[in-house]
Amino acid sequence: MKLFVGNLSYDVSDSELRAAFAEFEPVLEFHRPQDRETGKPRGFAFVTLADEEKGMAAIEALNNKPLGGRELKVNEAEDRRGFTPVRPRRHEEDDVTEGTMARVDDRPRGKDGQRVRYKSI
Numbered sequence: 514m515k516l517f518v519g520n521l522s523y524d525v526s527d528s529e530l531r532a533a534f535a536e537f538e539p540v541l542e543f544h545r546p547q548d549r550e551t552g553k554p555r556g557f558a559f560v561t562l563a564d565e566e567k568g569m570a571a572i573e574a575l576n577n578k579p580l581g582g583r584e585l586k587v588n589e590a591e592d593r594r595g596f597t598p599v600r601p602r603r604h605e606e607d608d609v610t611e612g613t614m615a616r617v618d619d620r621p622r623g624k625d626g627q628r629v630r631y632k633s634i
Contacts, residue, residue, distance in 0.1 A: 514568025515542075515590040518558045522581030530558060533580055537571040539563050559590055 521530070527545060534540055542561035545554050562568045568589065576587040620628045 514565045515559060515561045516568055516571060517586075517588055517590040518560055518575075519556065519586040519588075520583050521545075521554070521556050521558060521585070522583045523553060523556065525581035527554075529581070533575060533578075533585075534560055534562075534571060536574075537562055537567045 518530070527543070530545070531540070531543060534543075539562075540560060541563060543558070544560075545558040547553065548555055560571075562571060572587050572589070575585055577584045579585075618628060620631070623629050
């Protein structure tokens with residue numbers, strides 16, 4: 514089960530956070546994103562535990578528990594909102610079924626029968 518751990522203090526080290534999840538071992542994955550510009554850890558992490566039972570126990574035990582001067586917010590991780598997987602490009606001859614959100618290529622055709630390429634500004 515993948516957990517989202519939020520409201521992390523920037524002063525909490527990775528080892529301190531791992532120690533908080535020690536009783537729910539085995540931890541399959543631990544990911545604490547870093548800020549691109551400063552290189553410092555961001556205020557959240559993702560922890561993947563072996564099974565759902567241990568995940569629920571971790572949520573109950575660690576949610577609202579103080580760590581580094583802040584109360585942790587621990588819950589089940591959700592998929593990104595608005596994230597759409599990239600679909601392969603469609604060719605003109607592919608048939609598009611009704612109801613899909615496929616992009617229609619409505620560019621005009623040139624004298625040679627090929628679609629006109631628009632140039633960016």
